[in-house]
Amino acid sequence: MSKLVSSLREAVALAGLRDGMTVSFHHHLRNGDYVLNMVMEEIARLGVKDLTVNASSLFDTHAPLADHIRNGVVTAIQTDYMAAGLGKEISRGLMAKPVQFRTHGGRPSAIADGTTPIDVAFIAAPSADPMGNCTGKFGKSACGSLGYAFPDAMYAKKVIVITDNLVPYPLQDWSIPEIYVDCVVQVEAIGDPKGIVSGTTRITRDPVGLVMASYAAKVIEHSGLLQDGFSFQTGAGGASLAAAGFLKDIMLAKNIQGSFGLGGITGYMVDMLQAGCFQSLLDVQCFDLKAVESIRTDPRHQEISALHYASPSMRSAVVDSLDVVILGATEIDTDFNVNVHTDSNGYIMGGSGGHSDTAAGAKLAMIIAPMSRARLPIVTDHVTCVSTPGKDIDVLVTQGGIAVNPKNAGLAARLKDAGLPIIGIHDLKAKAEAMTGAPKPLRKGARVVAEVVSRDGGILDQIYSVPEGQ
Amino acid sequence: MSKLVSSLREAVALAGLRDGMTVSFHHHLRNGDYVLNMVMEEIARLGVKDLTVNASSLFDTHAPLADHIRNGVVTAIQTDYMAAGLGKEISRGLMAKPVQFRTHGGRPSAIADGTTPIDVAFIAAPSADPMGNCTGKFGKSACGSLGYAFPDAMYAKKVIVITDNLVPYPLQDWSIPEIYVDCVVQVEAIGDPKGIVSGTTRITRDPVGLVMASYAAKVIEHSGLLQDGFSFQTGAGGASLAAAGFLKDIMLAKNIQGSFGLGGITGYMVDMLQAGCFQSLLDVQCFDLKAVESIRTDPRHQEISALHYASPSMRSAVVDSLDVVILGATEIDTDFNVNVHTDSNGYIMGGSGGHSDTAAGAKLAMIIAPMSRARLPIVTDHVTCVSTPGKDIDVLVTQGGIAVNPKNAGLAARLKDAGLPIIGIHDLKAKAEAMTGAPKPLRKGARVVAEVVSRDGGILDQIYSVPEGQ
Numbered sequence: 001m002s003k004l005v006s007s008l009r010e011a012v013a014l015a016g017l018r019d020g021m022t023v024s025f026h027h028h029l030r031n032g033d034y035v036l037n038m039v040m041e042e043i044a045r046l047g048v049k050d051l052t053v054n055a056s057s058l059f060d061t062h063a064p065l066a067d068h069i070r071n072g073v074v075t076a077i078q079t080d081y082m083a084a085g086l087g088k089e090i091s092r093g094l095m096a097k098p099v100q101f102r103t104h105g106g107r108p109s110a111i112a113d114g115t116t117p118i119d120v121a122f123i124a125a126p127s128a129d130p131m132g133n134c135t136g137k138f139g140k141s142a143c144g145s146l147g148y149a150f151p152d153a154m155y156a157k158k159v160i161v162i163t164d165n166l167v168p169y170p171l172q173d174w175s176i177p178e179i180y181v182d183c184v185v186q187v188e189a190i191g192d193p194k195g196i197v198s199g200t201t202r203i204t205r206d207p208v209g210l211v212m213a214s215y216a217a218k219v220i221e222h223s224g225l226l227q228d229g230f231s232f233q234t235g236a237g238g239a240s241l242a243a244a245g246f247l248k249d250i251m252l253a254k255n256i257q258g259s260f261g262l263g264g265i266t267g268y269m270v271d272m273l274q275a276g277c278f279q280s281l282l283d284v285q286c287f288d289l290k291a292v293e294s295i296r297t298d299p300r301h302q303e304i305s306a307l308h309y310a311s312p313s314m315r316s317a318v319v320d321s322l323d324v325v326i327l328g329a330t331e332i333d334t335d336f337n338v339n340v341h342t343d344s345n346g347y348i349m350g351g352s353g354g355h356s357d358t359a360a361g362a363k364l365a366m367i368i369a370p371m372s373r374a375r376l377p378i379v380t381d382h383v384t385c386v387s388t389p390g391k392d393i394d395v396l397v398t399q400g401g402i403a404v405n406p407k408n409a410g411l412a413a414r415l416k417d418a419g420l421p422i423i424g425i426h427d428l429k430a431k432a433e434a435m436t437g438a439p440k441p442l443r444k445g446a447r448v449v450a451e452v453v454s455r456d457g458g459i460l461d462q463i464y465s466v467p468e469g470q
Numbered sequence: 471m472s473k474l475v476s477s478l479r480e481a482v483a484l485a486g487l488r489d490g491m492t493v494s495f496h497h498h499l500r501n502g503d504y505v506l507n508m509v510m511e512e513i514a515r516l517g518v519k520d521l522t523v524n525a526s527s528l529f530d531t532h533a534p535l536a537d538h539i540r541n542g543v544v545t546a547i548q549t550d551y552m553a554a555g556l557g558k559e560i561s562r563g564l565m566a567k568p569v570q571f572r573t574h575g576g577r578p579s580a581i582a583d584g585t586t587p588i589d590v591a592f593i594a595a596p597s598a599d600p601m602g603n604c605t606g607k608f609g610k611s612a613c614g615s616l617g618y619a620f621p622d623a624m625y626a627k628k629v630i631v632i633t634d635n636l637v638p639y640p641l642q643d644w645s646i647p648e649i650y651v652d653c654v655v656q657v658e659a660i661g662d663p664k665g666i667v668s669g670t671t672r673i674t675r676d677p678v679g680l681v682m683a684s685y686a687a688k689v690i691e692h693s694g695l696l697q698d699g700f701s702f703q704t705g706a707g708g709a710s711l712a713a714a715g716f717l718k719d720i721m722l723a724k725n726i727q728g729s730f731g732l733g734g735i736t737g738y739m740v741d742m743l744q745a746g747c748f749q750s751l752l753d754v755q756c757f758d759l760k761a762v763e764s765i766r767t768d769p770r771h772q773e774i775s776a777l778h779y780a781s782p783s784m785r786s787a788v789v790d791s792l793d794v795v796i797l798g799a800t801e802i803d804t805d806f807n808v809n810v811h812t813d814s815n816g817y818i819m820g821g822s823g824g825h826s827d828t829a830a831g832a833k834l835a836m837i838i839a840p841m842s843r844a845r846l847p848i849v850t851d852h853v854t855c856v857s858t859p860g861k862d863i864d865v866l867v868t869q870g871g872i873a874v875n876p877k878n879a880g881l882a883a884r885l886k887d888a889g890l891p892i893i894g895i896h897d898l899k900a901k902a903e904a905m906t907g908a909p910k911p912l913r914k915g916a917r918v919v920a921e922v923v924s925r926d927g928g929i930l931d932q933i934y935s936v937p938e939g940q
Contacts, residue, residue, distance in 0.1 A: 308649050
């Protein structure tokens, strides 16, 4: 018995794909992913139309989706993140139906409860056996964790595994078990290793970034949370990584035994594990080769599903136990609402990912961002798009001062006592505007091109088209 | 945030347990289990009545269930196996409603598809953290795999984890993740280590057993299946273990690289893994301490859920890829139907467990049994109870000859060529009866006391009450 089929075309036919259905993809191969394009090209050739694409994230490598939209193959998109290339086209009005943005926790929740049913899930698997047991830990296209693919595999009506490393049954140390898999397709390559993970993620050397990072580490140090059992998530941006570096030094100096590091995992988090700052890493996605090597070889570094990471509708998720998260922003307003969906001209160039989920779960949710970018202040009266509501954000760290959300008065007092440069968010806005000037208000286009769905399923905001010339 | 509650009573109340509901239990603590009795006693004290108990197996230690049945606390039982103590009472007519017997694959299938919904699942966990991540690999009551508990955790409306080893969050190397768990109760002890696993399982020294074991190994050797990639399951009975020992010698002598050993795992299977006979062990339940040690420390030895082991309604299960299984029987008839539910007097003293599942899946399903037991021949015209249908059985090995199911003519020819003592099943019956005399026919009682549900959900047979004096 084997579930191997001879081609992607045969797999799609066996899955019974028809007009109007939903197909899904995960994004662990990131900008090196070949699978989404390969599958959509085959589907287009088969003449199937009017599909919904539900992808955990979309990168610039997925630019061919624009043609599938123009040709009516794809008429709806659900995703947690969209890079600037496709984002720009969507913002200019490429699609009739608004894109639905969810979060990395809201997506699996909506899949599990039937809000966004999946007809056929395509799992890009760096290793698989002929019955469909598969993993991201091994193979020439190794990407580490397959965390975001779990809900797709568990709940889709049909599940197709696509691999470029077929191994004899049974694959050892599988992530997704055969019980969910309908068929397996072997292809030459599922991705370009250079795009799948960066060789290494890099700490910033920019002086402004280092100042912010140092403040961020001190905020954590004096937050009251940095004690034995401490848990932490940070992104892969240069300043966030630098903050993790400073935090590591503080933890080692104070001999603090943390419990876990969470999230998309970088080599810097692996360093912290190995240095004894954490007991475990809980990993929904690997960002670099060091993280991939670690999840493959270190039993303390464990894969978690997107459901386990962040779903608000399971009995609990790891984000509910998180102490501190460091997050980014393209804008933050004086109510601490954060935008990570659109750029300074209003074009889509991102998405929540795990932003809202970790902000909601963590005891301390910190935004780290420079006071201004491209001569535009980071603090505004109202963000262009609410990606994460201000009620879930505790503090904004910039090189020009640290603004604490008034809801967390205790934190403000502790940081002031520690001698950190606390500043009101309105003052911070004024300080930035004194340097950059007040920004011109953005013009909104006439159409809603995307909806931001909050992690628990409500409509958080709408994103409008960008008018010509902006 | 924590899901810890102060007592079992509080957990049961929080779960909203009411009259008429279904509670479930798993059996990895085997005859050392304290949890089922502890929970049922608390439920009885709370005055809840008319419950269905869905337990993956019931052992003699669960004898107090009989009183709960007499008192109306429990009015229905669903299980895959029932030891002789409770079995005798059921056979004498203790319950108004027939017991429903399923298989280790059929049970998770029926739970997943809603045929046997569970209101509250109780998970006995040798280690757990305060959010409910739990495992059987560590702790004073370590039992290794928690495979049978997965469907209960995944599909029950409420899930209560009961542990005697609470560890800080997050537990490393969890089996069942927190996403399914509603609350966690800490107790003094979930079981008696002496009853949880035997210190060691023992190879038979009985000459008859050794003859059968040697034949069994030779049947496998000449079956055409013993080649690289070979996969194997055997039980924990003395002759089955001896057969595994002989098979190991053959595999090593012939330098055969098998793929996996499956099932309830004993130290003998661990020896075969370590000797290089297999690449992996896939483990739904550990039978002895050596297996527990191995699953904890050897990454080639992996836990599988009951769904992954044997469910006929998932996209596939490991049994579908199995080459050879060695199974026992209390009776086998001339159509190769096998009874593992009742003893020679018709009393319930067992159940299918994984018998039917592996027989259906394996390319070669072998029964190993002595020609007679207690002066009763093993082969009969019609088994008292059909536990596994004859269509799924390939061969019966006894010390008095090897009977091949006529459906598998190729196998009979190969074994004959190899010089093995092949005998027709009718001749084997006559040969046994020449020694023991023809058995007296069993008398059937008036009532159906149990139904045998086949792995795919049909009624395979009914078990009748045993009349007085039999």
